[in-house]
Amino acid sequence: MKIGIPRGLFYYYFSDLWISFFEKLNISYIISPETNKEIKELGNKYSTDEMCLSLKNYIGHVAYLSRYCDVILVPRIDDFGKYEQTCTNFMACYDIVNNLFDVKVLDYNISLSSHDTLYKGMKRIGKFFGKSNKDIRRAFLCATIKSNKLNKVRIIDNINRLNLTGKKILLVSHSYNTYDSTIGKPVIDYLEKLGCIVIYSDLFDKAACRRKSLELSPDIYWKYSKESIGSIALCGDKIDGIIFLSVFPCGLDSLVNELVIRKINKKCLNLVIDDMDAFAGIETRLESFVEIV
Amino acid sequence: MKLSKVGFPHIGNYYVPATYLFSNILHSDIVSAPHISQKTIELGVKYSPSFVCTPFKYTLGTLLEVIEKGADCVVQLGGGCRYGYYHELQRTIISDLGYDVKFINLVIAGKASVFRVYRELRRIDKHFRRFKSLYYLFITMKMVKYMDLIDDYIREYVGFEVNDGEMEKLNESMLKEFSGVKGYFDLKRVYKKYNSLIRKVKVDIPRNVTKVGIIGELYTIMEPFSNYFIEKSLASFNMSIKRYTNASYLMMGKGKFIKKNIKKYSKYVKYRMGADATDNIIRAVDMCRDGFDGIIHIKSSFCTPEIGSMGIINKVCCDYNVPVLFFSFDSNTSRVGLQTRLEAFNDMIEMRKK
Structure with a gap:
């Protein structure tokens, strides 16, 4: 039995953990390729037209995967506490996918306010594949430690980049937009081509960011x-410019x-990316912004 | 001591109980906003970010109108979804425009806490009536409930009245009397009087009634201006309309309703999808089973939870073979286009019946 992991939304938050968890338990998995034209078209075909671009791409990934695997992993995240909720697309994703496709969807729920933790969720997935409690616990521990380590390395790398000399630009955006090959990647590549140092907003100490964010917006x-x-407040004067990257009808952004x-x-520059393939306009805006900085 | 002048945004007719509550527990004047008009939307659109959902634009427009009328303290209710965060941006926009007003938000993150409400009310008036406020809150809740009961009846039968406009007139005079009631028993007396009066209005009900259910996003569904009076247009086609979303349901019954029903409908929905999306799906299945002739789903544009639920509602209606019509209202939807689509919908339902 093969489990499919769509490369979108949740993947960018949990990928390290999932991959090492599945490897430890000897579950074969398949990850969909980077977003390409085919996936984009699939996403446009299956989704409602007002959905945000990231969710459209995600649905495209699921549609692509449904040909190659038996079950697809689509978690559902509600909240991480009373004042740490998520976008409603994260809450609805499982039901949307489940009703759109005939393929079996494997899900778990994270909602700390009703005591559904990540461990409980991963345990359910392990149980679905017939693994024992002991194995699951060990695999989960290993996976958490490994993903935390990898994350730490990335964070240190990102903070070190803050001390370099040059035009430092903070890219404020959600992880699933920053690393997507059709949304954030071209922007980052172009900025690096112009000689800027790109600093990622999601590679900072998360707890410190959350504390700092209250300075900008007390009720968020x-x-x-x-x-x-929070990363904006954390960086302070070390950065020269800020780019806000969001996709078209993103509710929170x-x-x-x-x-x-x-x-x-x-x-600062507010970049909104929609599903037109016109990158030339964005290039001009980025160029003029870098010159101003 | 200087009294503050309080203003708040409007949803439908619910400004009557809100004004009643605030005027009784606060020692301050209430500035009532004018009814929402084209000018309100223009004001709202001018100062809002481009792809925020439409209720933001409406409420910002009303708040600006209230401030122009002289209010120096504005109250936003707040709620779940994005609605709980409106106040933060609206406060910044208003202060950037140069107005010096107190901005009060009662609910945050969709969860009402007594302490927060108390703290915020003290910011308006330090000596607000603490114990009286519980009594008036009770009366207000009852008032909202009575209003919704009357509204439900009107919605069902207004399409078949013999003399047009009778029910609406009665409803308006009831609201006028509601705003001046002295206590709970007075309120109950007024309600009973108008209940019997409205039930006496002559209606001519044909044998084969067309029943249509309306579901959708809460602000658009409850504020008639923002849905271009869709209920009135439907009533002019002699339809009986059913709508479940109203203030008393949102305040009292919602949590219980979802908890009770979500397991029964697990074929379509397993988890809560945020805001009203889950109950709308459940209602849609219910309506299909009860033999409604059509379902109309309305939402403001860019409403994220409803967009998610649209695909599922479509699937439900395909499974039960019931026609469904989706509307997405923006600040510049044309009324003529709406009318044409409704007419086509009506014709289709009539053809299906034959």
Whole structure:
């Protein structure tokens, strides 16, 4: 039995953990390729037209995977505590996918306010494949330690980049947009081509970011938005410019980014990417922004 | 001591109980906003970010209108979903425009806490009536419930009245009397009087009634201006309309309803999908089973939870073979286009019946 992992939304938060967990338990898995034209078209075909671009791409990944595997892993994340909720797409993703496709969908639920933890979820997945409690616990421990280590290395690398000399630009965006090959990758590549040092907003100490975010917005209650705007307060004067990257009708970014842009007095650029394939316009905007900085 | 002037955004007719509550527990003046008009939306759209959901634009427009009328303290209710975060951005926008107003938000992150409400109310008026407020809150809840009961009846039968406009007139005069009630028993007396009056209005019900259910996003569904009076247009086609989403349901019954039903409908929905999406799916299945002739789903544009539920509702209606019509209202939807689509929907239902 093969489990399919769509490369979108949740993948960018849990990929290290999932992969080492499955490897430890000898479960064969398949990860969908980087977002390409075929996947984009599949996403457009199956999704409702007002959905946000990231969710459309995610549905495209699921559609692509459904030909190659038996079950697909689609978690559902509600909240990480009372004031750390997530986007409603994260809450609805499982039901949307389950109703769209005939393939079996394997799910787990994270909702700390009703005591559904990540461990419980992974245990369910292990049980589905007939593994013993002991094996699952060991694999989960190993996976958490490994993913934390990998994350730490990335964070240190990111913070070291802050001390380099050159034009340092903070890219404020959700992980699933930053590393997607059609949304964030071209932007980052182009910025590096222009000689800028790109600093990622999601590679900072998460808890510190969340604490710092309250300086900019005291009543914010979305975990991932907290982490991305907290990085702005954490970087302080070390950066030269800020780029806000969001996809077209993103619910959280439409409010949070607008608020932050009004509150900070730094040079910033608000980039909104939609599913048109016109990168030339974005290139011009990036170029002029880098020149201003 | 200087009294503050309080203003708040409107949803449908619920400004009556809200005004009643605030005027009784606070020692301050209430500035009532004018009814939502084209000017309100224009104001809201001008100062809002581009792809925020439409209720943000409406509420910002009303708040700006209230401030222009002289309010120096505005109250946002807040709630779950994105609605709980509106106040933060609206406060910044209003202060950037140069107005000096107190901004109060009662609920955050969808969970009402007594301490927060108490703290925020003290910011308006330090000596607000603490113990009286519980009594008035009770009366307000009852008032909302009575209003919804009357509204439900009107929605069901207004399409078949013999003399047009009778029910609406009665409803308006009831609201006027509601705003001046002295206590719970007074409220109950007024309700009973109008209940019997409205039930006496002559209706001519044909044998084969067309029943249509309306589901959707809460602000658009409850504020008639933002859905271009869709209920009135439907009533003009002689339809009986059913709508479950109203203030008393959102305040009292929602959590219980979902908890009770979510397991029974696990074929379509397993988890809560945020905001009203889950109950809308459950309602849609219910309506299909009860033999409704059609379902209309309305939402404001960019409403994320409803967009997720649309695909599932579509699937439900395909399974039960019931027609469904989706509307997405923006600040510049044209009324004529809406009317044409409704007419086509009505024709289709009538053809199916034959």
